[in-house]
Amino acid sequence: MITLHQYHLSPFNEKIQRMLNHKGIPFEERYWTLGERKKVRALNPTGKLPALQNGERVVCDSTDVAHYIEQNFPQKPLIPSDPRLRAQVHVLEDWADESLYFYEMHLRFTTPGNRERNIPRMVEHEGAFLRWLLAKVVPGGIVRITGSQGIGRKSIEQLLVDVERHITAVDGLLDGADWLVGNQLSLADLAVYAMFQALRDADMVADMLARYPAVTAWMMRVEEHTGTRAARRD
Ligand SMILES: N[C@@H](CCC(=O)N[C@@H](CS)C(=O)NCC(=O)O)C(=O)O
Structure with missing residues (x-):
């Protein structure tokens, strides 16, 4: 199962959530509080979210996440090949x-x-x-x-x-x-x-x-x- 790690109220969450929804990929959400920022650094050394976890693999930065999703779940493409x-x-x-x-x-x-x-x-x-x-x-x-x-x-x-x-x-x-x-x-x-x-x-x-x-x-x-x-x- 894919997990989307997020901070509350971040617009980057919505970009990725909608991408996953559009492609019909089930995922669960994990929201982190600002008080947990040290733990977030274990996930992403920059301390930024969202990050997408697929099994052992963690992908950080919504642009890299979007490209990872597109590559691994090519149905209903959202990044043109042209x-x-x-x-x-x-x-x-x-x-x-x-x-x-x-x-x-x-x-x-x-x-x-x-x-x-x-x-x-x-x-x-x-x-x-x-x-x-x-x-x-x-x-x-x-x-x-x-x-x-x-x-x-x-x-x-x-x-x-x-x-x-x-x-x-x-x-x-x-x-x-x-x-x-x-x-x-x-x-x-x-x-x-x-x-x-x-x-x-x-x-x-x-x-x-x-x-x-x-x-x-x-x-x-x-x-x-x-x-x-x-x-x-x-
Ligand atoms: N370029 C990053 C930006 C992500 C970003 O700035 N996220 C903010 C929340 S909106 C964050 O994690 N802030 C915490 C921090 O900067 O330590 C992306 O596309 O994922």
């Missing part, structure tokens, strides 16, 4: 993972209103002491990460200009198309969907997304094709 389409999928997946990710992290967990709602959700499975402590230190820790990455130094107004440009880009890719790459669902759709879904947890982005009917219809299309999320929404 080199041009494959390259487009890679570029979009990497944009989602390495750019959109920082927007969702910053807007969801550090901005007023969103922070108060989402931080308690992130730490609700910790023990009482860590729940109290992490609720105090996590927003500052995230600002340090997004600050060194760069977007955490921008004003909220500027971040929303950036995010709207990203949504408009997806809207443009969907002009006359059902999917982001080629004419079928791919890993690119799952990676970008997962980040947009997380961005939706920030009120101002939820309102913005609602103004893009082609994008919201595409998100529903992704959901129709990849089933309900596994067991729990964290």
Whole structure:
């Protein structure tokens, strides 16, 4: 049986869960708390999740996990073999993972209103002491990460200009198309969907997304094709 090791509220979980769902691969979920980070390092020396375990084999990093799944479970392909389409999928997946990710992290967990709602959700499975402590230190820790990455130094107004440009880009890719790459669902759709879904947890982005009917219809299309999320929404 495949086990997907995850941290709560991570958008990378959803990318992999939907991939497994789409291919009809049964899996079980193991959620780790932030208090268990030392134990997570035994699984992945970088301390990051998700990681997929298939028997003795542990694959870390959602991109490597996605390629591992595609190679070992080739049914209902999500990574095209055509080199041009494959390259487009890679570029979009990497944009989602390495750019959109920082927007969702910053807007969801550090901005007023969103922070108060989402931080308690992130730490609700910790023990009482860590729940109290992490609720105090996590927003500052995230600002340090997004600050060194760069977007955490921008004003909220500027971040929303950036995010709207990203949504408009997806809207443009969907002009006359059902999917982001080629004419079928791919890993690119799952990676970008997962980040947009997380961005939706920030009120101002939820309102913005609602103004893009082609994008919201595409998100529903992704959901129709990849089933309900596994067991729990964290
Ligand atoms: N590139 C990695 C990113 C995974 C990642 O950043 N996961 C976060 C949760 S959203 C994490 O594990 N954070 C804990 C840490 O950085 O120690 C992937 O695609 O799996």
